[in-house]
Each structure stands twice: as C-alpha cells, then as structure tokens.
Amino acid sequence: MQYIKAIVFFLILMTLVGQLCQGDKYKPYIRLVTGFMLLALMMKPVAYVMNLGPEDITVFSNMASGSTESSFRSKAVDSYKSREEKKIKKILASYKIEAEEVEVDVDDTKDETEISEISVKVKNEKLEGKKVKTVLLNFYNVDESHINISE
Known part of the structure; x- marks a missing residue:
C-alpha cells in the first residue's frame, strides 16, 4: 500500500512539474527524466517481491561485465x-x-x-x-x- 501511495504521489508531482514547464522545448527532457524516476520507483516493489537485495543486484551487474558462468554461479550462491x-x-x-x-x-x-x-x-x-x-x-x-x- 505504501508503494502505491508513493507512485500516485509521484505521478501527481510529475503532472505538476509538466504543467509548470513553460515551453515545449524542455518537456521531452522532463518526461524522460521523470519517466526514469517512475521506473525506478516501480522497480522497488518488484525487487521486494522477488526478494532481491543490493548484493543480488551487484551479482547481476557482474554478469553483464563478462564474468564466466562458474564465477557468476559461485557469487550467486554466496549471495543466497x-x-x-x-x-x-x-x-x-x-x-x-x-x-x-x-x-x-x-x-x-x-x-x-x-x-x-x-x-x-x-x-x-x-x-x-x-x-x-x-x-x-x-x-x-x-x-x-x-x-x-x-x-
């Protein structure tokens, strides 16, 4: 319930910021930044449901950096x-x-x-x-x- 309140509050704030923006020149940039912020806000409950912690996220980021499968598996087991x-x-x-x-x-x-x-x-x-x-x-x-x- 707390996450839903935070998302609704952020959407209202995002709409307010969009309305305060005077010209059409900066609106796409504001939408892009606030969209990323909304995405990050929405990923919090997903990470909570999947029981992911900060150490799990570092394991997954190491996977993208070209580590071998065995080292990734050992890091994942240590994290678990x-x-x-x-x-x-x-x-x-x-x-x-x-x-x-x-x-x-x-x-x-x-x-x-x-x-x-x-x-x-x-x-x-x-x-x-x-x-x-x-x-x-x-x-x-x-x-x-x-x-x-x-x-």
Whole structure:
C-alpha cells in the first residue's frame, strides 16, 4: 500500500512539474527524466517481491561485465547464503532468540540451490537449543539432523 501511495504521489508531482514547464522545448527532457524516476520507483516493489537485495543486484551487474558462468554461479550462491543467514537471524530475533553466529551450507549441484545444513551459535544451548530447532524446522524443509546448535 505504501508503494502505491508513493507512485500516485509521484505521478501527481510529475503532472505538476509538466504543467509548470513553460515551453515545449524542455518537456521531452522532463518526461524522460521523470519517466526514469517512475521506473525506478516501480522497480522497488518488484525487487521486494522477488526478494532481491543490493548484493543480488551487484551479482547481476557482474554478469553483464563478462564474468564466466562458474564465477557468476559461485557469487550467486554466496549471495543466497548470506541472504538466508540474515533471514535466519531475523526469524530467530522475532522469537527473542539472539543468534551470535549463523552459517548456512547449500547444495548447489542441482538446478535449484537448496539448504543442506544450518549451524547456529546461541548463548545458552540448553535453554534455546530446542526452540531454535523447532523454529527452523517449521520454516525450512531440512532434516532435524542437519540443524546444528552450539554454544
């Protein structure tokens, strides 16, 4: 809803700027610049839905710079791992569990990258260990034996 409000506000502002422009000489340039700004504004929710972060965008920009397929794949896997580690920390924080360190191992031998193992370091393994396993089992489709909790 916030994105829709921002886009509507920008369209109104764009119309106002277009009306304030006196001659026809600068209108195409103003339309071009505001059009690019509108496009950038509209890409924000698309990137959010696709769960793309700044590190993903740099991976895709490196692809255009002529990097090899294997280096692109390794950068994409590293980006995926770091994004999942941040996501796990957020999930655990929502349950008031402070994860000191999170490490994700992935299986990228298939077409689709899957999480193969999750290692979480918490302050008190006895109190929080079972809760962490339950939360991660409910969220990720990983065997219980592949979730390692340490202190």
